Amino acid sequence: MSLPQPVRLYDQPRAPNPRRVNIFLAEKGLEVERVNVDLMAGAHKQPDYLVKVGVPQVPALELNDGTVLTETVVICRYFEALQPEPNMMGRDVMEQITIEKWQRQIEFRLFATVAACFRHTNPHLAVLEDQCADWGEVNRGRLDARLGELDQRLAGREWIAADRLTIADITALVAVEFLRVVKHPIPESYANLLAWLERMRARPSAAL
Amino acid sequence: MSLPQPVRLYDQPRAPNPRRVNIFLAEKGLEVERVNVDLMAGAHKQPDYLVKVGVPQVPALELNDGTVLTETVVICRYFEALQPEPNMMGRDVMEQITIEKWQRQIEFRLFATVAACFRHTNPHLAVLEDQCADWGEVNRGRLDARLGELDQRLAGREWIAADRLTIADITALVAVEFLRVVKHPIPESYANLLAWLERMRARPSAAL
Numbered sequence: 001m002s003l004p005q006p007v008r009l010y011d012q013p014r015a016p017n018p019r020r021v022n023i024f025l026a027e028k029g030l031e032v033e034r035v036n037v038d039l040m041a042g043a044h045k046q047p048d049y050l051v052k053v054g055v056p057q058v059p060a061l062e063l064n065d066g067t068v069l070t071e072t073v074v075i076c077r078y079f080e081a082l083q084p085e086p087n088m089m090g091r092d093v094m095e096q097i098t099i100e101k102w103q104r105q106i107e108f109r110l111f112a113t114v115a116a117c118f119r120h121t122n123p124h125l126a127v128l129e130d131q132c133a134d135w136g137e138v139n140r141g142r143l144d145a146r147l148g149e150l151d152q153r154l155a156g157r158e159w160i161a162a163d164r165l166t167i168a169d170i171t172a173l174v175a176v177e178f179l180r181v182v183k184h185p186i187p188e189s190y191a192n193l194l195a196w197l198e199r200m201r202a203r204p205s206a207a208l
Numbered sequence: 209m210s211l212p213q214p215v216r217l218y219d220q221p222r223a224p225n226p227r228r229v230n231i232f233l234a235e236k237g238l239e240v241e242r243v244n245v246d247l248m249a250g251a252h253k254q255p256d257y258l259v260k261v262g263v264p265q266v267p268a269l270e271l272n273d274g275t276v277l278t279e280t281v282v283i284c285r286y287f288e289a290l291q292p293e294p295n296m297m298g299r300d301v302m303e304q305i306t307i308e309k310w311q312r313q314i315e316f317r318l319f320a321t322v323a324a325c326f327r328h329t330n331p332h333l334a335v336l337e338d339q340c341a342d343w344g345e346v347n348r349g350r351l352d353a354r355l356g357e358l359d360q361r362l363a364g365r366e367w368i369a370a371d372r373l374t375i376a377d378i379t380a381l382v383a384v385e386f387l388r389v390v391k392h393p394i395p396e397s398y399a400n401l402l403a404w405l406e407r408m409r410a411r412p413s414a415a416l
Contacts, residue, residue, distance in 0.1 A: 081301040093289045104279045135343040
C-alpha cells in the first residue's frame with residue numbers, strides 16, 4: 001500500500017516528546033523537513049497552529065495528502081510503516097503487543113511522572129501551566145520507585161521490550177535524561193538501569 | 209499466525225479502564241473468564257497480584273502461554289488480533305494511525321482530565337491516592353474545554369475516528385459517563401456530543 005509522504009515535522013528539539021520522534025527518526029536513518037515551534041512563546045497555542053494541528057502540541061507531522069498526525073507514538077507508527085527497518089515496534093502481533101505494553105507502561109508510569117514533576121515545580125513553566133506545587137512534589141516523591149521498576153525490568157536484559165532497541169527504550173531514555181532538568185539523580189544502586197543507560201548513550205541518536 | 213488464548217481477565221467493572229475493555233469485548237461478542245479485583249481493598253497492590261501482573265493496575269489479561277498483558281489499549285489490540293471483526297482499530301495502516309491518534313488524544317486530553325478530577329477530589333479515594341485538591345480543581349476547570357474539543361470533532365460525524373464505532377468512541381464514552389461521578393454536567397450547547405452520546409447509549413454494550 002502506498003502511504004502519503006511526510007512534508008514537515010513541527011518540532012522543538014529541547015522538549016521531551018519531539019525528542020522521542022527525533023531519536024526514532026535517527027535510528028531509522030530518516031530525514032524530514034522540520035519547523036521549530038517556540039513553546040515558551042506559546043507558538044503552539046496560536047490560532048494558525050491550532051487550525052492546522054488541532055491541539056496545542058508538538059510534535060505534529062504534516063503529510064502530503066493534508067493529514068496532520070499528532071501524538072508521538074502515532075507519528076512513530078507512521079514512520080515505522082513508511083520504512084519498516086530497523087524494526088522498533090514489532091514484527092508480529094505478539095511482539096507488537098509486548099512492545100506497546102512496555103512503551104505505554106513507561107510512558108504512563110515513568111515519563112508522565114517526570115513530566116508532571118517538571119511542569120509543576122519549574123518556575124520557567126509558570127507562564128504555560130496551571131502549576132500545583134504539591135502535585136509536582138508528589139510526583140518527585142515517586143521517581144525512585146518508578147526508576148526501580150525499570151531497573152528491575154532490565155535485570156538480565158539488554159533492552160526493555162525485545163531483543164533489540166525499540167520505541168520503549170526511546171521513551172525510557174528521554175524520561176531518564178529529563179531527570180537532569182528536575183535535578184533528580186538516578187540512585188547508584190540501580191545498576192541494570194545505569195548499564196542500559198550507558199548502552200543507550202553510546203548510540204549516535206542519543207546525542208539528539 | 210496462531211495466538212496464545214485468553215485465560216482470565218483481571219477486572220473491576222465499576223472502574224473506567226476495565227469498563228473500556230468490557231465494552232470492547234461486548235462489541236466483539238467475545239466472552240472471557242473474569243476475576244474481580246477489589247480496588248478499594250487494595251487487592252491490586254498485594255504482593256501476589258504484583259508478582260503476577262507486574263503493576264498495580266486493572267485490567268490485566270492472562271494468556272495460556274503465561275503472558276500477562278496490561279494496559280487497556282494493549283488488551284484491546286490483542287482481542288482485535290484474536291477476532292478481527294467487527295474491526296475497531298483500523299483495517300489498513302492509515303486507518304490504524306487515524307484511530308490511534310483519536311484514541312490517544314481523547315485518552316490524554318479528556319479521559320485523563322476526568323480521572324485526575326476524580327482521583328484528587330473524591331473523599332473515598334483518599335485511601336488509595338496522594339490527593340492534591342488543587343490539582344483536582346485545575347482538572348475540573350478544564351473539563352468543559354475538553355468536552356468542547358470532542359463536540360467540535362463530532363460536528364457532521366457519526367463516529368469519532370472512522371465510518372463506524374472504534375476504540376476511540378469507547379474511550380470517549382467511558383470518560384464522558386464518568387463525569388457523573390465527578391458531578392459535572394455536559395454543557396447543553398454541545399449538541400454534537402449529546403447526539404453521539406445518545407447513539408452510544410443505544411448500544412447494548414453501553415449497559416456494561
